[in-house]
Amino acid sequence: MTLTPQTAGTVLERGRCADPAQLAHRADWLRLRVIEMIDRAGLGHYSSTFSCAEILAALYYHALRLDPADPDWPDRDRFLLGKGHAAVGLWPILADLGYLPTEALDTFGYLGSRVGDHPDMRTTPGVDFSSGSLGHNLSVGLGMAYAARLRGSDHRTFVLTGDGELHEGQVWEAAAAASHYRLGNLVAIVDANGFIGSGPTDELLGIEPLAQRFAAFGWRVVELDGNDTGALIEALDTLPDPGSESPVCLIARTVKGKGVRLMEESPRAWHVGYLDSGQRADAVAEITMRMREREAGA
Template identity: 50%
Template sequence: MPDRQQGGGRNVSRAFLEDRAKFVRKETVRLSRIAGAGHYSSTFSAAELFAALYYAHLRINPAEPRWPDRDRFILSKGHAAIGLYPVLADLGFFDPKLLDDYTRFGSPFGDHPDMKKITGVDFSSGSLGHGLSIGVGMALGARAQGRSFRTYVMLGDGELAEGQVWEAAMAAGHFGLRSLVAIVDRNQLCIDGRTEEIMAIEPIEDRFRSFGWDTRRIDGHDLDAILGALDGLAAAGRGRPQAIIADTVKGRGVKRMELALNWHVGNLAGADYDDVMAELDAGLQPLEAVS
């Protein structure tokens, strides 16, 4: 894959993006140890998505974080913020040393992001299910102001059980918000178990299409597929909103966590911490190795 130009002026290669996805996973493990627990597996499934979006695609400028024409990113699955914070720091939105006190008393960095405290964050999350509605509002705001930025919303597949998500999907289709992009991290599990057993959400593409969306489905760990989908998005304007269904593996990158129900939240200590860091350093292993 040839070098790419990021919105903030970076040339990035596939190798660089793979390294940044590894960085997301390793920082998630490090920050979880500081906090005493963390959302490992929900963040690992989104690592390649974070890397592709922030280092190769989003129109952003860390030197001007409130730039009116920047793309907006809404992390609706806000519990994965532990993997987003290091990316924002790495890009220069704030001093990386601030993360050394992650979740400690007085730190602006919590389990979910607070847009009033953290530079580079466009949405304060909490209970899941609200992000797409906020995205509809931002896209309508861009239209009212005559701006061409896109609004990206990353949703977890578990939160698709929330009725508000589908009210927002219906509104986006009705208003023709082509500048709105939903990215579903389809990692197959929610906190209570497999999504199709808790509350079936398939066929996701057909459901979004029924509300007037253009959709495509990709391998959410394949950087070429992710970048191809992002590059193939229609320009902002009036038209069908756009959804990318990214098939991922919850816990991807650490064998003991891959599709394991007991790692939605957890804590690594001692030899387990060292073993996982070594496994991440070794790089992604074939999915056939998943037990």
């Protein structure tokens, strides 16, 4: 059921073998690692990381073309984490693939650590752009995609945003520019979990209907269940050729706090938080039981 970490020095091509059950298992593995890291740090972003766990698993274990032994390989696919507060979900994957020593995860949240609460391209191999202040990464991603087009490279640029991030006007400027420059090598993934830190996304500023809005900006739009690994595989495997002329937006409808009942039922309370010992034990037991049931049914 588990996916074997790739060996250093091996280029990870697109479409690597991973079935939906394996990726779902990897997403739950990621949730357990996130709980461990936040437990050591004393505070962190659980629920907004858990909503995109399946997305991260599908990208890194199936869809992205990478070379962990050469993080700056020019022909790699780029990945930009617009919702940078979910970086705690990126670090276990990068360590698993060989970008980082596993021991680095023990320092999450500590001053001077390479694995902080937000990604930093200056300190962490495998990070293509830093993020913290929301709204910048789609603009940066379109610049990377445009540069690839000018160089004749066929790499793709993926940008994962939160739905609250779409409140930033710069995102829509980037959306307009991406279609103007016909960047079919740019893929935006919206983690549409319906919540920002203070509550429901639409209470602050309505952003729906997302599909029609991106389509009006000239994007090819696919709407899917972002916690369904089978749907993610299908959407990523059917992306148009990078040389095509329409940028793609995957609107991934997700559940904030996905995989931990306590957080799913109280998403407003768990944007930033800390599980006490009893809550932590219950969450770990819930995830572990689901993983065991999945393995038993394999």
